Amino acid sequence: RKTYRPNATVEFYKCIVDSKDPGGGHRVSTVFFHFTYKGEKRDLSADVKQTTGASFEEGPYEVSPPAGYEGPFNQKAFSYAAVDYISLIIPPSRKGKRNIEKYAITFPVGMIVEFDIDEPDEGRSFLH
Numbered sequence: 001r002k003t004y005r006p007n008a009t010v011e012f013y014k015c016i017v018d019s020k021d022p023g024g025g026h027r028v029s030t031v032f033f034h035f036t037y038k039g040e041k042r043d044l045s046a047d048v049k050q051t052t053g054a055s056f057e058e059g060p061y062e063v064s065p066p067a068g069y070e071g072p073f074n075q076k077a078f079s080y081a082a083v084d085y086i087s088l089i090i091p092p093s094r095k096g097k098r099n100i101e102k103y104a105i106t107f108p109v110g111m112i113v114e115f116d117i118d119e120p121d122e123g124r125s126f127l128h
Helices: 074-087
Strands: 008-020 026-038 041-049 060-062 106-107 111-115
Touching: 008 074, 026 074, 041 074, 060 074, 074 111
Parallel strands: none
Antiparallel strands: 008 026, 008 106, 008 111, 026 041, 041 060
């Protein structure tokens, strides 16, 4: 009997908190990750945006698609993972404190997640 494995892997390796803040009303963090799909590994990044002063734990968050990547992707699964990654790397004592919004902080912490990319042309279906 064959064991099923998800067909995409994201390996987060770095996050910069407050990497950019174009309008001043949001905390924008950039997550950096390796994305592997069908044996092809790409080095990508995406932005996670949240209203300045909002709780890290409660959101809401807006997660961008990977910069410069046009291929198949599961944005919903990736968005959940990116928010989980940010929650993992920011120490609980810093969450919600305003001073974290004033400067860029780089966190070289890793996290690996796996998920499926929808591929209707392969004729497979899985219950979720």
